[in-house]
Amino acid sequence: MEIAIIAHDGKKAEMVQFLNEHSNVLHHKNINLISTGTTGEKVSKAGFNVNALLSGPLGGDAQIAARVAEGKCNMVLFFRDPLDRHPHEPDILMLMRLCDVHNVPLATNPATAELLMKSL
Numbered sequence: 001m002e003i004a005i006i007a008h009d010g011k012k013a014e015m016v017q018f019l020n021e022h023s024n025v026l027h028h029k030n031i032n033l034i035s036t037g038t039t040g041e042k043v044s045k046a047g048f049n050v051n052a053l054l055s056g057p058l059g060g061d062a063q064i065a066a067r068v069a070e071g072k073c074n075m076v077l078f079f080r081d082p083l084d085r086h087p088h089e090p091d092i093l094m095l096m097r098l099c100d101v102h103n104v105p106l107a108t109n110p111a112t113a114e115l116l117m118k119s120l
C-alpha cells in the first residue's frame with residue numbers, strides 16, 4: 001500500500017519522530033512511502049525509503065492529490081501547521097478535498113495518524 005507523508009516546516013521534526021516510533025509497522029507491512037520534497041529529504045536522512053515528489057509550494061501536494069484521485073495513494077498523513085501561512089493553500093485544500101471525494105484516510109495531526117497506524 002502507498003502512504004503519503006507530508007509535514008509543514010513546523011511539524012517536520014514531529015513527522016520524523018512519528019515515523020521512527022512506527023518503523024516496525026512501516027517496514028513489515030509492505031508500505032511504500034511517498035512525500036512532498038522537503039519532508040522526503042528529512043525523512044530519508046532519518047533512514048526511511050521514500051519517493052519524494054516536488055516540494056509542497058512547487059506542486060508536491062497537487063502531485064499527491066492526483067495520486068489520490070487515481071486510486072494510487074491509499075492513505076495520507078499530513079502534519080499541518082495551522083499557525084503558519086502557506087502560499088499554496090489552494091493545493092492543500094485540493095488534497096484534503098480529494099481525500100474526501102475518494103474516501104481515502106487522511107490524518108492531519110499525529111494523534112489521528114497514531115490511530116490510523118493502529119489500523120494497519
Ligand SMILES: O=C(CO)COP(=O)(O)O
Binds near residue numbers: 039
Ligand atoms: O508544503 C508542504 C505541504 O503543504 C510540505 O512541503 P515540503 O515537504 O516540500 O516542505
